[in-house]
Amino acid sequence: MRSDTPEGAGTVADLGEFSLIQRLTVGRAQPPSTLLGPGDDAAVVVASDGRVVASTDVLVEGVHFRLDWSTPEQVGHKAVAVNLADVTAMGATPTAVLVGLACPPETTVELVDEITTGMWKEAGRARVGLVGGDIVSSQTLVISVTALGDLQGRAPVLRSGALVGDVVAVCGRLGWSAAGLAVLGRGFRSPVTVVNAHRAPEPPYAAGAQAAMSGATAMIDVSDGLLADLDHIAEASGVAIDVRTDLLEVHQRLVDVGTALGADPRHWVLTGGEDHALAATFPGPGAVPEGWVTIGTVWRGDGITVDGRPYEGPGGWQHWR
Amino acid sequence: MRSDTPEGAGTVADLGEFSLIQRLTVGRAQPPSTLLGPGDDAAVVVASDGRVVASTDVLVEGVHFRLDWSTPEQVGHKAVAVNLADVTAMGATPTAVLVGLACPPETTVELVDEITTGMWKEAGRARVGLVGGDIVSSQTLVISVTALGDLQGRAPVLRSGALVGDVVAVCGRLGWSAAGLAVLGRGFRSPVTVVNAHRAPEPPYAAGAQAAMSGATAMIDVSDGLLADLDHIAEASGVAIDVRTDLLEVHQRLVDVGTALGADPRHWVLTGGEDHALAATFPGPGAVPEGWVTIGTVWRGDGITVDGRPYEGPGGWQHWR
Incomplete structure (x- = not known):
């Protein structure tokens, strides 16, 4: 102090x-x-x-x-x-x-x-x-x-409403806070945009109401990590969710930090928490609002897969089961 | 633990x-x-x-x-x-x-x-x-x-609404928590009703809405002590409040504890906090609801008096000024 x-x-x-x-x-x-x-x-x-x-x-x-x-x-x-x-x-x-x-x-x-x-x-x-x-x-x-x-008259969007066939989309940053934490953990203080994403996250406050108005069937804020939080939706809804890595943006700045630290930036995007992006399911591609990025699909079954397979990265979602 | x-x-x-x-x-x-x-x-x-x-x-x-x-x-x-x-x-x-x-x-x-x-x-x-x-x-x-x-359609009852000529009334226990704390501080564990009043206070939850419906002009819960909290009302309302000790009930159990500990039980009633009784001002004696006890009057001026004089007891309200 x-x-x-x-x-x-x-x-x-x-x-x-x-x-x-x-x-x-x-x-x-x-x-x-x-x-x-x-x-x-x-x-x-x-x-x-x-x-x-x-x-x-x-x-x-x-x-x-x-x-x-x-x-x-x-x-x-x-x-x-x-x-x-x-x-x-x-x-x-x-x-x-x-x-x-x-x-x-x-x-x-x-x-x-x-x-x-x-x-x-x-x-x-x-x-x-x-x-x-x-x-x-x-x-x-x-x-x-x-x-x-x-709620201004809207129904609350619960974790439990995802339906088989829904698309999964996110709004806001993923992996930035985890990358910033990794930087700080190594004793560095830059790049400052990455470090500040950990210090002072900027959740997309307007996107929640936007998603509800667009018909989102389930929603959560990504505090534990994308896979862990999607698993909360999957479990509450009684469905499986598959995330496609070809749809997940990995920002060049995270790639640079990953290279500098010898870490896989995709892992930060999939499992890093504390960015407080929003993840939601929508009844179809046409319902995904502007500013949201489609990253996967809701399937019959349970649990989370990445490109159709269990995610095996260190610190992956299975640690929360 | x-x-x-x-x-x-x-x-x-x-x-x-x-x-x-x-x-x-x-x-x-x-x-x-x-x-x-x-x-x-x-x-x-x-x-x-x-x-x-x-x-x-x-x-x-x-x-x-x-x-x-x-x-x-x-x-x-x-x-x-x-x-x-x-x-x-x-x-x-x-x-x-x-x-x-x-x-x-x-x-x-x-x-x-x-x-x-x-x-x-x-x-x-x-x-x-x-x-x-x-x-x-x-x-x-x-x-x-x-x-x-x-609020179920009622206006909130603020600290700032007391008017000259209002009567002051309380609902709930006063001094019991302070007496219980005094007992515990001396290493005793009984009388248990007094000690439990400190450990687990029982605020009169229904009395707040009741007072609002009866036209209470100002209200506060007694957390710092009766005189201190009435002073919050007096200050916010720009008025003076006089408390009359002949109207203040001092329960026999508090008298007994006071005698045992060599303390003045009236002091606990006037300055003891944490009972979370409610204190409120009402536009006249007829407006004071059932279960409430009238204890004083709102006057022109500022500050709190007891029987027309500043309270000089140890730990009295002047310590919070």
Whole structure:
């Protein structure tokens, strides 16, 4: 943790909870979906069709992020992004996040300022409110985020709706976060676009509602890895899914990083998690929306295959069975 | 933490995240407000009037609870209760909770089972769903709960709506949790009703909506202490509040504990937090609903007085200014 406090604000223990919350929330803009923001016992958020979509994720320092690998702002960005991706994967439009922050009393106000700045920025990019939260003392830095979303009259897109004959498509990056993690793990800090894809993923927030409107039958956000997450859909739907590698784009930058590190970039694309792309099934090629890439087909049976065969790469999906 | 595992389930690290979540959620009953429970990317919950009330609280072992003072089930109960109380204090009917659990990998499955059993039981008592969550590894045991609620067409009751001439009333216990904490701090474990009031508070969930329907002008749940929380209302509303001690019930059990410990039980009632009673202001004595006790009046000015004078007891409200 940083110990320099250029603004002289000291530690969170010096400032106290009420002053800290005041400092982190005052003057921040909220979108129209925030009917009542921070400052009362609870927030009030639009849920236009009489339902609300909600998901919680917890990130722990040293487990889900490292402050020597990511800036505090990137950590805040990531904590918000991974949660909004879950709401998006139901076909909902994200509306708000609530943040629980547990941090050591000696944490500098500057660090918390930077984490929450990353949260506010990513919430702004997704056009959602940061509507409430809690800041408490803990030996370990733990960030809990709850994201809310609005289905706007659409049916939620579950993991269990994939049908035999559906096509499988993805929207967003695959393998970039894993490549970035590999780079950081070797002690490098570049190429920065790859490393930042790990530090601060950018899920395609609008693509979830887009897929739902296009008739997606099942959807998930790719947090564990493409094959692992497609297996969640296959299992919930009682179907098999085959992924075709000739349809999977491997970006030249990942090829370059793979060459530099002596790793197979295709493996990152198939099994790397944390990019929070969306993977969905659609009733036919004509239903796949613009910006989505078709990568496979739903078959009778169970489990995941790659080009018709079980995937045998190291760390492949079978490890999650 | 307990190390005995009678069911042979071992630690959370042995079992793994997916199996653990499966074990903690399968076969649990959900209320009708849960449209989609755990198991997908996010939950879907009723928000009948097109708005949702949401609040997050974080509890940390050693800061907010001690596993040598409370059973794991009581800890789970408390984590859910304190969050539902926030939603209730807006005048909403609670609908659901989401739980983020960060625990050391050596935590036994039995301990997590017991914590979540306490959560399910209290959620059941409040008739809300436990609709989702996350379990991750952390050096410190941290429990984050987000509660959702439905205003059912009512306006939210804010802290800022108290008007000069309003009466102040409370519903629920005051001072019991502080008395229980004092008992535990002296190394005692009884009287058990007082100690359990600290371990597992029972907020009056139905009283929030009741107060809103009766025309409450401002409301808060008593988490920091009666005087401190009334001061939040006074400050937000730009008014003064006077509390009359002749109207404040001090239960005989608190008197007995006070006598035994050489403490003033009235001080617990005025400044003890964590009972999560509700305190509200009403436009007149006739508006105070059944089950609520009138304890004071809203005046022109600012700050909190007790019987017309600043409260000078140790740890009184002035410490939060």
